[in-house]
Amino acid sequence: MSKPFIIVSTADWDNPFWTNKQHIADRLAGRGHQVLYLNSLGLRKPSSNGKDIKRIIKRLSQFFSGLQQKKTNLWVWSPVVIPYQRFSFVRKLNFFIVRQYVKHFARKLGMEDYVLWTYNPLTQPLLDMREQLSVYHCVDEISAQPGMPEQIIKEQEARLVKEVDVVFATAPNLYETRKAINDSTYYSPNVAEFNHFNKALSPGTVIPAELLRMKGPKVGFIGAISGYKLDLALIESVASRNPHVHFVFIGQVGEGDPWTDADRLGKTPNIHLIGPKPYSELPGYLKGFDACLLPNVINEYTTNMFPMKFFEYLSAGKPVVMTPLPAVRDYYSYCYVAADADAFDKQLGLALNEGLLDNYEQLIMDRVAEAKKHDWESRIDTMLAVVDAHIKGAGAPEALRAASLPGAVPLPAAASPRNGKTGKTARSVGSKA
Structure with missing residues (x-):
């Protein structure tokens, strides 16, 4: 049975690199649910960086355009807020205004008894409007991002976690800390659009010309090129040791972190910062890569991050070095x-020399088979089952609760022939492993 959803995102709908926010909204609408998608409210104060100024101008234009229907069952609204969320009176004013708009648009679209699904840790003031259920989808340790009002976010997020009906967390550490506050917390790791990225293995998928012009091995990364996520020093060091290998980075430099300084990467001859590419073209780029990279710095943010691109890389059958x-x-x-x-x-x-191994084809098939278990449709099936159960007032079905308890249904074994270590299994929602 269809139901309306109001999704309060931390990513704008038209961002070329879709996150879990857009994927979930898109699939809910595709299943016949009405979706009102709120673009990012803005958590950090803007910098004087040109990208932030352009974004402000764009947001003002979007705001005055009002409610925009993007596809059947899906509407997008771009709120404008005062960008100083660390001040209590500013937050109160911002959310008072946002509440009025949300109520207005919900009435306009005929939304009643909707599910309020938020990604923004400051949105506790949006609870108790007319929602029949509230969900906090915790996908990052947002307080650890650069420029954020860290203490305010931690305090307000704790209130939100305590008061919502359901929490989904995408990383084990996020799950453990939120579960300590709200017992209705479920571990739901990020997944991938398998069928899209698996096109990299299709004979009909074309490798872009700019990759074909690069002679020799090519290794690649797709995503935000930001200093708080990527270990830029490690990338530069490894690239300098492998001058015959092309290191290709697809994405926006400074996304979410306008203070990122990638100048040294750009000056390294075999590092190519080629900017964002259309989503439809990404399988072609993956096809042209000999290996994929997750060269993340390890810090509070990445310790609580499950990168969507991990299963995207596996869907393409590519070896991942991380x-x-x-x-x-x-x-x-x-x-x-x-x-x-x-x-x-x-x-x-080792990754670049996999082709010399006797079990090379089997390695590709194993990666693809694992990725196929972690697709958006199966994940949303399970998340909606949890939502429906809570709406009925019974909590999650026993089978789902049992599968969500740490150690009850193991995720794929973490024992690695390369390090011989095993990892702790966390509460898992929607895993087919």
Whole structure:
């Protein structure tokens, strides 16, 4: 049975790199649910960076355009707020205004008894409008992002977690900390649009000309090129050790972190910062890569991050060379893990030489088979089952609760032939493993 959803996002709908926010909204609308999608309210204060100024101008234009229907069952609204959320009176004013608009648009669209689904940790003031259920989808440790009012976010997020009906968390650490506040917390790792990225293995998928012009091995990264996520020093070091390898980075430099300084990367001859690419073209770029990279710095933010691109890479059958992200530890046996530049260099060499192994084709098939278990449709099936159960007042069905308890239904074994270690299993929603 269809139901309306109001989704309060931290990512704008038209961002070329879709996150879990857009994927979930898109699929809910595709299943016949009405969706009102609120673009990011803005958590950090803007900098004087040109990108932030352009974004402000764009947001003002979007705001005056009013409610925009993007597809059947899906509307987008771009709120304008005072960008100083660290001040209590500013937050109160912002959310008073947003509440009035949300109520107005809900009436206009005929939304009654909707599900309020928020990604924004400051949105406790939006609770108790007319929602029949409230959901907090906790996908990042947002307080750890650069420029954020850290203490305010932590305090307000704790209030939100306590008061919502359901919490979904995408990383084990996020799950453990939120579960301590709200017992109706479920571990729901990020997944991928398998069918889209699996096109990289299709004979009909074309490798872009700019990759074909690069002679020699090519390794790639797709996503935000930001200093708080990527280990820029490690990337520069490994690239300098492998001048015959092209390191290709697809994405916006400074996304979410306007203070990112990637000048040294741009000056390294075999590092190519080629900017964002259309979503439809990404399988072609993946097809042209010999290996994929997750060269993340390990900090409070990335310790609580489960990168969507991990399963996107596996969907393409590509070897993944990565730093030891805790949230992905249950899948270390599917990738090459290295904690420093020396080890990363060695693991990259192993990944690039997979073609010499007798079980090369089997490695590709194993990665693809694992990725196929973690697609958006199966994940949304399970999340909606949890939502429906809570709406009925019974809580999650026993089978779902049992599957969500740590250790009850193990995720893929974390024992890696490269490090011999196993990881702790967390509460899992929607895993088919």
